[in-house]
Amino acid sequence: MSTDKQIFARRESEARSYCRDFDTVFTKAVGSEMTDEAGTTYIDFLAGCSSLNYGHNDPDMKEALIGHLQGDGIAHGLDMYTAEKAKWLEAYEDIILKPRGMDDYKIMMTGPTGTNAVEAAMKLARKITGRRNIVSFTNAFHGMTMGALSLTGNAGKRGGAGCGSLCGVTHLPYDGAFGDDVDTLGIIEKMLSNTSSGIDKPAAFIFEPIQGEGGLNAASQEWIEGIAHLAREHGAMIIVDDIQSGCGRSGTYFAFEGMDIQPDFVTQAKSLSGFGLPFACLLIKGEHDIWKPAEHNGTFRGNTHAFVTGRVTLEKFWKDDTFQTKVQEKAVQLTAGLQAVADEIPGAKLKGRGMMQGVDVGSGELAEDICHRCFEKGLIIETSGADDEVVKVLVALTVSPENLRKGLDILLEATREATKNHKIAAE
Ligand SMILES: *Cc1c(COP(=O)(O)O)cnc(C)c1O
Numbered sequence: 001m002s003t004d005k006q007i008f009a010r011r012e013s014e015a016r017s018y019c020r021d022f023d024t025v026f027t028k029a030v031g032s033e034m035t036d037e038a039g040t041t042y043i044d045f046l047a048g049c050s051s052l053n054y055g056h057n058d059p060d061m062k063e064a065l066i067g068h069l070q071g072d073g074i075a076h077g078l079d080m081y082t083a084e085k086a087k088w089l090e091a092y093e094d095i096i097l098k099p100r101g102m103d104d105y106k107i108m109m110t111g112p113t114g115t116n117a118v119e120a121a122m123k124l125a126r127k128i129t130g131r132r133n134i135v136s137f138t139n140a141f142h143g144m145t146m147g148a149l150s151l152t153g154n155a156g157k158r159g160g161a162g163c164g165s166l167c168g169v170t171h172l173p174y175d176g177a178f179g180d181d182v183d184t185l186g187i188i189e190k191m192l193s194n195t196s197s198g199i200d201k202p203a204a205f206i207f208e209p210i211q212g213e214g215g216l217n218a219a220s221q222e223w224i225e226g227i228a229h230l231a232r233e234h235g236a237m238i239i240v241d242d243i244q245s246g247c248g249r250s251g252t253y254f255a256f257e258g259m260d261i262q263p264d265f266v267t268q269a270k271s272l273s274g275f276g277l278p279f280a281c282l283l284i285k286g287e288h289d290i291w292k293p294a295e296h297n298g299t300f301r302g303n304t305h306a307f308v309t310g311r312v313t314l315e316k317f318w319k320d321d322t323f324q325t326k327v328q329e330k331a332v333q334l335t336a337g338l339q340a341v342a343d344e345i346p347g348a349k350l351k352g353r354g355m356m357q358g359v360d361v362g363s364g365e366l367a368e369d370i371c372h373r374c375f376e377k378g379l380i381i382e383t384s385g386a387d388d389e390v391v392k393v394l395v396a397l398t399v400s401p402e403n404l405r406k407g408l409d410i411l412l413e414a415t416r417e418a419t420k421n422h423k424i425a426a427e
Pocket of ligand 1: 112113114115116118141142143144208212213241242243244245269270
């Protein structure tokens with residue numbers, strides 16, 4: 001069967017995006033492989049933008065979900081008490097929170113997308129502090145609804161708001177934003193302590209430990225701890241947006257593990273369900289949970305199917321260190337593979353950390369050429385960064401060593417071809 005792709009151009013909004021780069025009709029996916037209707041199989045180095053950290057159609061999640069459906073389990077129950085919600089909460093408490101010394105966090109079920117968890121955090125921080133201003137950082141991405149978009153750096157994305165007001169935010173430089181020699185933490189400290197800097201006392205600081213869309217900038221432990229300290233000093237809340245960098249992507253469950261920081265709020269979404277089902281939540285330090293019933297409401301809060309698959313992710317992958325150790329080993333293999341890619345391009349730099357790494361190839365044009373060639377060779381991979389200059393790997397954490405190797409080989413070959421081509425074009 002061959003789908004007439006005209007239907008998409010004819011009927012689907014121009015806002016569609018990824019399908020333009022990966023212009024084929026997909027029918028099946030297993031693990032780190034996606035197959036289109038022509039029968040071509042692609043290695044997936046995008047993994048639903050980190051929504052599929054455990055790969056496509058994990059057999060245990062699938063089995064649990066089918067069992068739930070077959071048994072007429074609840075599909076939608078607003079935010080009523082369900083057996084599946086209880087089981088997910090218990091698993092999250094036992095497997096994630098308690099072993100990490102985070103027993104004092106409450107879990108708020110927000111609307112099912114990451115941006116809704118961000119909105120909830122913004123509202124609560126403003127409500128608690130009675131302040132309006134929120135500090136976010138250069139190259140940040142926090143979602144597309146009006147509040148979250150006001151925190152986002154990218155001009156193109158901000159432009160989507162039309163003439164909507166994206167106010168109440170101060171954008172300050174992220175770690176390394178002015179190069180390695182400029183201490184942005186020191187600058188921010190001075191700006192905040194100077195009562196004539198023009199910056200209103202912030203309700204919160206919000207940051208991604210690793211900037212997913214903004215070019216895989218990974219903040220140092222020192223910077224993150226410094227920002228946390230600064231927030232405390234100024235009576236501001238700390239919001240860690242771990243939507244893309246969380247659920248094991250960085251090499252640990254949370255990207256800030258092992259750091260001396262106690263966030264007031266942590267946003268989670270993307271791989272929380274583990275199966276690609278929409279599910280987001282906000283972790284709230286207990287003392288801040290001042291919501292009145294239904295004050296941040298929503299029809300779809302706590303997707304019951306996602307509770308089923310999400311619980312499997314916790315029990316299958318996070319009960320001990322085995323999976324985490326394997327992920328960290330794969331990250332070493334990934335770094336080596338990307339170093340080989342970077343060695344092909346003068347001035348190229350490795351970015352990110354853990355299983356959230358990429359190569360800054362210096363120009364968006366080259367990065368896009370590389371990704372395009374990869375797709376032709378059977379690899380799905382995307383760019384990131386202000387000018388799309390970073391070739392970014394977000395392969396599933398469960399990828400087999402063979403598929404990781406194969407994907408990296410394709411990437412290297414595509415890079416060689418693209419750089420040769422760009423040299424010729426430049427001459
Ligand atoms: C994807 C993402 C969001 C928004 O999540 P959606 O589910 O797309 O609304 C917010 N913050 C970060 C860091 C993200 O990567």
